[in-house]
Amino acid sequence: MKTQVGIIGSGPAGLLLSQLLHRRGIDSVVLERQSREYVLGRIRAGVIEQGAVALLREAGVHERLDREGQIHEGIGISFGGRRHRIDFKALTGSCVTVYGQTEITRDLFEARDAAGGVIVREAEDVTPHDIKTDAPWLTYRRGGDIHRVDCDFIAGCDGFHGVSRRTIPPAVLRTYEKVYPFGWLGVLSRTPPVTHEVTYNHHERGFALCSMRSKSLSRYYVQCSLDDDIAEWPDERFWDELRRRLPEDLARALVTGPSIEKSIAPLRSFVAEPMRHGRLFLAGDAAHIVPPTGAKGLNLAVSDVYYLSRAFAAWYGSGDEGPLDAYSDTCLRRVWKAERFSWWMTTLLHRFPENGLFGERIQLAELDYLVNSKAAMTALAENYVGLPY
Known part of the structure; x- marks a missing residue:
C-alpha cells in the first residue's frame, strides 16, 4: 500500500488530520491498534476551545456539534463555602463549547467513512522505518500477515503509550515530566448537571469538579489517593464525598443516580521535545500530556493538527518546507503555555498536605485575589478559552 501521509492512531488527532488532509487533496492511511468500538468506548473530556471548534468546522464535521454542543460563557470556582463566576464572555469576548470527545471522534469516523478514507483497524505491531530518509514506511501485522x-x-x-515517540532515538529525545501525588476519581451518570457551567471546587477534604456532557449526562470528579481501589468507592460513598466538598446550595441541588462509568485517573504533566524527527511528526498525547484541570488535552492535540495540516499543505502545494521545519518549535510554544496554565490550575485548586498550613493559606489568598481582580480573572479566561494559534 502507498499513500502520502501515514497516520498512526485513530483518536481525534489522527482522524482530524486525515480529514483535513483529504479536504486539501492529500491522501492518508490511518493505522489503529484497537477496534472502532474500543476507541469510541473511551470516556474523555469535552470542553472545546473556539479555535478547535473553528478547525472542526473547517474539517466539515460541525453539523452535530452545532446542534448539540453547549456554549459556556464562564466557569464557577468555589472555596470557603462560596461560589464565584469567571465571565469569559465579558472578559475576553469569547467562550468555550461543551461537546464530548467521544462524539467528536464518532463524527470524524463518519466523515472519513463517507469520504472513503482508509482506516486499518486492529493493526498490531505498527512500526515506522527509515524516518530519516525521504521515503519512510510503516509495517503492521493483521490476521497473521505483515503489511507495508x-x-x-x-x-x-x-x-x-504509542510507538511513535519511542521511535525517536534517546540521544535526540528530551522529556520533561511532573507526576502529581493524587488522582481523579470520575463518575459518569445519567443525571442533570448540578450547575449549567463547569464548576471547580477547592475544599479542605480535596478538590472536586462538577462537569457535564449534555443536559442529561453529568461528569463529576473528586481528588483521591493514587492508592485507592475503585472497588472501595461504591456510588453511595462517591456521592456522599462529593456533597461534602460542594457549597451548601450545590450539595442540596445535586441529583444522584447509578454510575455509568467510574474510574481513577492519575495526573501528570509531560512534554517530549522535539516533536519532529526526520519525517516523523508527533501530535497530541504522543508528545504531551496535561492534567485535566485546565481542559487542554484535546485542545492541544487539535492545535498540533492545525499546524501539521497546514505544513503538509504548504509542502504538497508549493514545495515549501518552512512550516514543516518550524512545526516542532511552533507547537511547543503553545504547548508550554498550556502546560503552565494546567499546572497552575492544578496547584491552585487541589489539596497538597505536604505543603502544610502555610501552603493552604497561600492557596486561599491566591483564590481570593483571583476572584477579586479583573486582571487575574482575565488571565485565567484568556487561557481557558484558548490562546490564538
Whole structure:
C-alpha cells in the first residue's frame, strides 16, 4: 500500500488530520491498534476551545456539534463555602463549547467513512522505518500477515503509550515530566448537571469538579489517593464525598443516580521535545500530556493538527518546507503555555498536605485575589478559552 501521509492512531488527532488532509487533496492511511468500538468506548473530556471548534468546522464535521454542543460563557470556582463566576464572555469576548470527545471522534469516523478514507483497524505491531530518509514506511501485522505502507511522511497520533515517540532515538529525545501525588476519581451518570457551567471546587477534604456532557449526562470528579481501589468507592460513598466538598446550595441541588462509568485517573504533566524527527511528526498525547484541570488535552492535540495540516499543505502545494521545519518549535510554544496554565490550575485548586498550613493559606489568598481582580480573572479566561494559534 502507498499513500502520502501515514497516520498512526485513530483518536481525534489522527482522524482530524486525515480529514483535513483529504479536504486539501492529500491522501492518508490511518493505522489503529484497537477496534472502532474500543476507541469510541473511551470516556474523555469535552470542553472545546473556539479555535478547535473553528478547525472542526473547517474539517466539515460541525453539523452535530452545532446542534448539540453547549456554549459556556464562564466557569464557577468555589472555596470557603462560596461560589464565584469567571465571565469569559465579558472578559475576553469569547467562550468555550461543551461537546464530548467521544462524539467528536464518532463524527470524524463518519466523515472519513463517507469520504472513503482508509482506516486499518486492529493493526498490531505498527512500526515506522527509515524516518530519516525521504521515503519512510510503516509495517503492521493483521490476521497473521505483515503489511507495508510506503509514504512521504508519518504522523504519530498514537497517544502517550504509542510507538511513535519511542521511535525517536534517546540521544535526540528530551522529556520533561511532573507526576502529581493524587488522582481523579470520575463518575459518569445519567443525571442533570448540578450547575449549567463547569464548576471547580477547592475544599479542605480535596478538590472536586462538577462537569457535564449534555443536559442529561453529568461528569463529576473528586481528588483521591493514587492508592485507592475503585472497588472501595461504591456510588453511595462517591456521592456522599462529593456533597461534602460542594457549597451548601450545590450539595442540596445535586441529583444522584447509578454510575455509568467510574474510574481513577492519575495526573501528570509531560512534554517530549522535539516533536519532529526526520519525517516523523508527533501530535497530541504522543508528545504531551496535561492534567485535566485546565481542559487542554484535546485542545492541544487539535492545535498540533492545525499546524501539521497546514505544513503538509504548504509542502504538497508549493514545495515549501518552512512550516514543516518550524512545526516542532511552533507547537511547543503553545504547548508550554498550556502546560503552565494546567499546572497552575492544578496547584491552585487541589489539596497538597505536604505543603502544610502555610501552603493552604497561600492557596486561599491566591483564590481570593483571583476572584477579586479583573486582571487575574482575565488571565485565567484568556487561557481557558484558548490562546490564538
